[in-house]
Amino acid sequence: MPLDTSTTYPLTRLRLDGRRWNELRLLQAQISTNPASSGSSYLSMGNTAIMCSVHGPAEGRRGEASGAAGSAGAIVEVDVNVAGFASVDRRRKAGGSDKQSSRIATTLRAAFQSHLHTYLYPHSTISIHVSVLSADGSLLAAAINACTLALVDAGIPMPGLLTGCTSGMSGSASTPRDPRNDELDPLLDLSLPEEQELPFLTVGTTTCVPVGENHMDDEEEETKVAVLNMDSKLHCTYIETMLAVGMDGCNQIRELLEGVIKGSNRG
Amino acid sequence: MATSIPSLAIPGQRLGSANTYAAGPGTHVQQANIFASIAGPVILDPAQPNTQSKATLRVSRVLSAAAQSSPTTASAKSKPRYNTLPAVDSIVLARVTRVQKRQAAVSILVVLDETSAPDADLAKASSDNDNIASILTSAANPENHSSTDELRFQAIIRKEDVRAVEKDRVVMEDMFRVGDIVRGCVLSLGDQTSYYLTTARNDLGVVMARSETGNMIIPLPIASMASGQYALPSDWLEHEDALGSSELHADSSRAATAVALAPNILSVV
C-alpha cells in the first residue's frame, strides 16, 4: 500500500498518522523555560518542536532602527534558526541562514510588529529568537504559537493571543469544486509528509472576544486574520473551506494556549 | 459592579466596560471595553473617595505570585514600580560630561520618583546631602566614571533650555562645568542617542559642583541673599575643608542656574 495521503485517505478517511480530517496533533507547551531571557517558551505540535526566547523591550543598538520607525514604537526583530538535526536527514547550511528560515522570520516579524502594542516602547527593540529543534510540518504555525507564548511570558502587551494553524486539502484540488461529487476533505494541522504532497495554507488569527467563563456578549465575537500564507497551487473554489478549517484550528489552539498560560500562573 | 471580574487575565480577555472602570496599566480599551494586554492577576484599585473617578482595573505582571481567587483590592501605597526609565516630565539628577557652545551633554544618574510629594522630595534631598563628601567622591569624581558613564542614559541640555529668561544671553561655559550635578526635567525622549533635559525652572539647575581647585561649591540659601550679600545673584560658596573658611566663588554667573537648596545645607558645612 502506498504511503501517501492522497491515495489512502479516500479509502480509510484516516490520515497517515491515524488522525481524522479535523484533528490537531498533540500540542504540548511550557512557558518560562529559559531564565536567561525576558520570556521563553517551548512548544511541540506532534513531532515539530520549537523553543522561543524573547529579549526586551531593550534599548536598540545604535545606528539601526533609527529615525521615524524607531520613535514610533518598538522594533520587533526575529531570528529563526532551524537546527541541523531538526529534519530526518542532517541538513548542512552554507554559512548563514537558508531560505526557509529567513522566510519564516520575515513573516513572524511582520505579524508581530503590527500585532504587539509596540507604541508603548519607543526607541527600543524586542528581539525574538526561534530555534526549531525538530521539524515535522506546520513550522510557521508552530513558530507563531511559540512566539505568542514567549511574548506573553515576557509581559509584552498585545491585544490578544495570536495563534497559527495550517490547513490543506486531501487531494491536489486542481479542478473546480463539484458540489454533487465532493470527495475531497479539508485537513487540519498538516505534518511534513502531507505538506510535501498536498496544497496547504497557514493562517494566523487573533481575537478580542471575551474568553473563558466570562462570556458577556457571545455574538460580539470577532476573529481577525493576521497571517495568511500559501505557497501551493489550488483551485480558488477550495480556499474558503480551507480558511474556515484553519481558523477553527486557530481557535482550538488558542484555548490550549490559554490553558498553558493559566496553568503556569497557578503553579 | 454588574459583571464579575476574572481573577486571572489573558491577553485579549475582556475585563469590563470602560463606563464602569478606568483602564490601568496592563490593559487597553477597545470599543468601550477594557481588555487585558498582558497575562497576570487582575487587580481592582478602588476609586478615591473624594474624587469622582472610577475604580481602576489593572493587570499585574507578577506571574508566579499566588493568584488570589478573587480580584484583590490592593492598597494604593504599595504601588508597583514599572520601570525606572526616564519619561517625559520626570525629574532626574544628571552629571555633566561635556560642555559645548550650543549644548551640554549629561549622563543621567538617578530618575527621581515622581509619585513622592515635592516636600518629601526636598527632605530626602537634604538627608542625602548630609554626607556631601561621600557623594562628591563617588558621583562627582571623574576618575570613577570613565568606564561606567556609557552605561547611563545620555541626555542633552540645549542652550535655549538652560533658563527661562534671557535665553539669548546664555553662555554654556559659564553655566555648566564637567562633573557638575544637575537637576533637570525631561523635555522629550529625544533622538536615538539622548534625552533632552531642561533646567528652565526655579527648582532645576546645578545642585552640586566643584571649583577649579577641586573644592566643593555649594549654593547659598536664599536667606543669605536677602541679608545683603547681593553682590552675586544667587550665590555659591567655595568650601575649604582644611581652613574651614568660606570664600565666594569666582565665576558667579554659573550661579544663574543654581538652585538654592534647603537652608540646612549650611549647617552641614
Added chain:
Amino acid sequence: MSNQRQASSASQTPHLSPAELSYLYTSLSLPKSPIRPDGRSPTQFRPLTAESNILPGTNGSARIGFADGTQAIVGVKAEVEKTVLSTDTLASGEGGESTAATSGHGSWVQMSIEIPGFRDDDALPVFLSEMMRESLVGAVVEGGDGGGDVMMAGGLKGRLVINKRWHWRLYIDVLLLSQPLSYPLPLLSLTTHLALLSTKLPKLKSQGEEDPFFDDDWEVAEYLYPRGSKLKATSGLASQYVRPPVTLLVVSVGENVIFDPSREEIAVADAVLAISVTRDTEAGNLKLLSIRTIDPPSRLTQPAVPNSENVNMLGATAPTEDIAVLNPATGEEEVPGVWRPRRGGVKRSVIANMIKTVLKKGGVGEEVLEGLEGVEVE
C-alpha cells in the same frame, strides 16, 4: 568587532567598580579558605539541570541548563558514508589503505556551534567547535585491550569504521539558546559529552566487507560509547569504559583554585584555564588532554587610585600611609584594597595545583564524569 573581543576574552565582563573588584579579589584570595560571593566551596559546582535523549529525531541529544540561565542543546546525527581514500594513501599501497580504514579519520566527526548573535563563520563558534572536535577525535585509546573495549580501539575515530569501504559520519550540532553570559566552553562541552553518551547507532546486520545494512529495531541499537552492564558496574569496572572528554573551566585567584566560576569570579581571576580531561581505560585514571589559557577579562578593567594619590581625597581622610605589599601569587606590588588589573602570569605551582585538583583520584574531574553518567541512568 568589540562584541567579538568581549566574547573571546571570556565573557562580557560585568560592570563592577574597582572597589567591588578589589573586594571580590580579596575575599577570593584569602589563603586556604576563599569566600565566594555565593557561599560555595572552591570545588563546588552550581546546580545544573540536565536531560538526555530529548529529541526523538536524532541519534543522541542532550540539554543542559546552567544556573545562570544559559542553556545548550546538542543533537548528534550519524550517516553512513562511503570511505574515500585520499590519493596518497592509495599510492602507498595496501598497507596504507588498511591503516586508514581501521583507524578512521578525524574529518568523520563534524561539529557546528550556533550561538545567537554570531554568524556560523565568526571566530568564536569556529574556534570553539574546532577545539572541541580536536579533543574528541584526539582521545585515542592505546592498546584497547581492556575487556569490553575492543570496539573503542582507536578511540571515537575507530568506532566509526564499519568496514574498509564504509564508515559512519557523525554530525554534532550544538545550539546555544541565549547569548553566552560567561565563556560558553564548559556548558557546550558538558552538553556534548552527555549527547554523545546517549548516542546510539543501529545494530549492524551485514558482516565483513558487505555493503552495510542495519537492524530496523531501534531497541537493539548499540551505544556509540559502549556502556557497562549492570554486573560490571557493581564490580567496579564501569570506570574502564572510554568516555568522551569534558572541558572544565578553572580559575585561580591568588593561590586559590576555584571551579565553575561565576561571571564575577572570572572578572577578578588571575588566570583562566580550560582543562580537557577524559577517562583512560588502562588504569581508570583521568587523562589530561589539553589545557588552554583564556584571556582573563580582569586585564581590561580600570585600575583604582589609592587614597594617597587621589587629589579629591586630599585632607578628606586621615593621613594613613598606604603600604604596598607584594602579592605572593603574581609577584607584583599592590596596595591592599586598591584594585589593580591583573596583567597575567601566575606561578607555576598554582597551575600545577589547578591540574592536580582536576586529575587526582576522587577529584573534581571524576566527580563531574560520574555525575554526567548518572543523568543517563535515570
